[in-house]
Amino acid sequence: MxxxxxxxxxxxxxxxxxxxxxxxxxxxxxxxxxxxxxxxxxxxxxxxxxxxxxxxxxQFPRSPMPWIVLAGGVIGGCSVYALEYWINLDVYPLNIGGRPLHSWPAFIPATFEGTVLFASLFAILGFILVCGLPRLHxxxxxxxxxxxxxxxxxxxxxxxxxxxxxxxxxxxxxxxxxxxxxxxxxxx
Amino acid sequence: MTTNAPNTQLVPADATHESVTAQVADIVFKRPVEKGWIVGFLVGLFLLNVLLTALGWLFFYGVGVWGINIPVGWGFAIVNFVWWIGIGHAGTLISAILLLLHQEWRTSINRFAEAMTLFAVACAGIFPLVHLGRPQFFYWLFPYPATTNMWPQFRSPLMWDVFAVSTYATVSLLFWYLGLIPDLATMRDRAKSRLVARTYGLFALGWRNSARHWMHYKTTYVMLAALATPLVVSVHTTVSWDFSVGIVSAWHSTVFPPYFVGGAIFCGFAMVLVLAIPLRRIYGLKDLITDKHLDNMAKVMLAAGMTVSYGYLMDASMAWYKNEPYDSYIYTNRFGGPYSAIYWGLIVCNCIVPQLLWFPCFRRQTLCLFGIALVINVGMWLERFVIISLSLHRDYLPSDWAMYYPTVWDWLLYLGTFGIFLTFMLLFLRVLPAISMMEVRELVHESQEQKREAANSR
Structure with a gap:
């Protein structure tokens, strides 16, 4: 053969x-x-x-995953904070007990969760992408x-x-x- | 010592890659199904029907079927929510934090602990939804462009909770799935029938165990663990903010976040033990989930229990030290009020009974450990009842004071969520590898290497 x-x-x-x-x-x-x-x-x-x-x-090139996850985290954190800012200052301002409209400490928890969520989604999707999956055959x-x-x-x-x-x-x-x-x- | 040579105790001395893989995969492939599984599944299905009945009646009639009233607007629904979500935290702790700390004993318990997290979060998620009163409008909680032009209010901890819990559920699922991919490929390769192989293969996404895949896998896995670690702390912290940001006297306290997280770990590890002890007995996994694993979990439980006890002590001493009538009345009411039996019950379950874990003989007696874990689960449920409902029933205005008596529908809904938990847990055991085969193979490899090195140096 x-x-x-x-x-x-x-x-x-x-x-x-x-x-x-x-x-x-x-x-x-x-x-x-x-x-x-x-x-x-x-x-x-x-x-x-x-x-x-x-x-x-x-001698594989280093995994690009850390950069992908970082990008996800930055995009997620910034967009959730921007969303909160836009909602609470622009489209739907609510006076809650006379607090400033831009009460940033109150915006942090959702920003943090958004950071983690997007970083994790980017991690999984990025992982599947860089591995060339799904490839069933x-x-x-x-x-x-x-x-x-x-x-x-x-x-x-x-x-x-x-x-x-x-x-x-x-x-x-x-x-x-x-x-x-x-x-x-x-x-x- | 424990970090240098743990492997010898964590996997049996004669284990090979093939033997450990077969042992785990056979739980799924073996026929016929164990009698214990069938009985458990029937019980689970029965409880699931209890849940559907309780939900059906609730949707038909409204939250008036529960025992809640004014001032006790937060009854069983919130107690059960906090209890279930706390249980979930142990899964993330085992899979993420112990991974970052290089604790190798996490290996054979992380998979089903993560599954436990998912199902516990699913159980928890039901309660705030049905507690809304109009659960069909749950999506109003999310920021989406609506024709009503209304948007959520981001200064409310309840809003933070929506973000925290939904993120937690999503990230736990992703983390669990990522860990499953290589094992799904193993199942695909070991399946006897073509249909089964194709089903596993589909979910394995065509994983080939290639060095390139492993390189990306390991980086991604560690990064997800690093993301899940602050997440798990943030979730129970946010849950505790639901209370501590409020002005209810017993809730408005900065000690809440740390001792809520401690309590979550405490209760979650107890639940992992409640699952692990029957699991290893029924499936004969004593050489994978060893006495050493149980021992370590018992120690973590003891440490978390001490944290929780410290929290109780600080909470009580602050109430006394502030010398403020509303605050000190909380403890007068807890110690001797109409619900004092529940308060003392929680002290016995959470502070006194876990002290037995100082003694190795109690940690090694699995039946004893199982009993202690059950007691802790009950104790942590009582704790949430005391914190939530007990704090509300006698608030600032004595004219408002009322008792809270749960109705049969409160109990049935709580009981019913065990149906979700049990059914999904048993289905998971039936179709997915309950122990991470790939990580156990890695552990076997490391122990073989160590043995070889020891032989060479001799």
Missing amino acids: NEALTSQNNLASPVWGILAEFSEASELLDGVTRLRERGYTSLEAYTPFPVEGLSERL HPIFEIEAFKRASTNRFFLVIKSEDPCFEELSLRDSLRELGACGMWEVPHV
Whole structure:
């Protein structure tokens, strides 16, 4: 079956990537480090729980989530305060016991709740967005053994879009790194 | 010591990623369903019908079916609202504050404690709505452009409460769902039938356990915890402002916010124990929800109970120290008035009985702990009754004084909310993983690493 894969033209590659299975998190971490050293860039790992140091070794850019949450908080806090100001000073001024119309300390609780609400909504929606979810169909789901990624197996994918992608040598190096299973992941 | 080597006690020594995952997932996948679950569900459905009856009659007849009067306009509805929402706070405390404090023992209790929060807030939310008298106009509370040109009044604590409780319900749901996503993917991958797998898969949004997803997940989860922490404190503070901003003599006190929050934690942890003890017995989860977990929760409960007791003491001593007749009469009335039995009942339940938790033997006897937790739940309900209804029944004008007697509809509505709580809690146990599998796997991994390091250094 490997004859079909000798093509060096990555765009025409019939596979989406090579999936390798490891039984230990430490083996996966070592494997990622070694493959990065050899110049592979299109790597992705799949683990049943967040493994310490994995995203650093894969050299992912930092998560933009803190900025998204900050933006949500600022937008939420400012808009709720502005809403209160507009309502109580402009459209519906009420004289409550002669208190000033702009009684700002009384506006703080709702402002705080608005900050938290918008920051949380931005957090969840931003998280779903930056993860590229919802995506119910993905090439990796074609591999039956991949189901173990949510229980006790650690997987590594080298995508065929990687400029260093060359299946035969890759299979050798993955075996050398201790992979206990390997699959070709087809395009879907 | 407890922070350095807690793992050995929190997961069994021979646990593997597979064994802990299977143990939790099997609660859902196992057939047939336990008899205890079916009995509980039938009871829940019965209580749910009690709730529907109580609500139906209330909507038909109006709030006159309750025992409220003038001056006691705030009766069971508000007492139950504060009680339920306080229970919810323990879930957020366990999932958010203990996460930020790196308390690993939160791991196997956070999921169902968060579910408890959601259902308790749902129960709580019913009461202020039906207490409105015209519940069909509840949406007038929200600032929206109306043809009446009327807008809410943001200087009122009741308005703050609307924002606080609705935000709390939303954020608790989001936080809970975020934590569920990886576990829903696990359920998807373990499901035997295609339909079940697709249903879980739909809610898992196509989660792939990829390193990139985990990176975003962890950042988002910690940030949501950091947002939920001040939120949970703000919610019960706002609830206490409903009272302390008012001019009712017994309410107008700055001690309210801290001791309301303390009371919420106290009562909430008691409720977590009331749920956790039968849960681990029925489903045989003693190696995931260990004695160590129960012990820690009992200690938190003891600390919160002491905070609450301190609050009672300060409240009483301030009333005496102010030397102001209306304020000191509150305590004359509490100690010896017509409701004094309720006041002393709360002192026994909230201040005296929890002192047993100083002794390890009471913390380790689960049946005993269960009993103490129940007593605390009752005590905290009595506390809210004393603070709310008792403070109103003898106000500034003796000509206004009246007694408050709850009617059967007050009781049935209160009882009925247990129907929501029980039914939804049991449905949750049936369809969702009650323990965070992904976090327990992480804990197993850490304990294996520690063992390996210990073996290497030897």
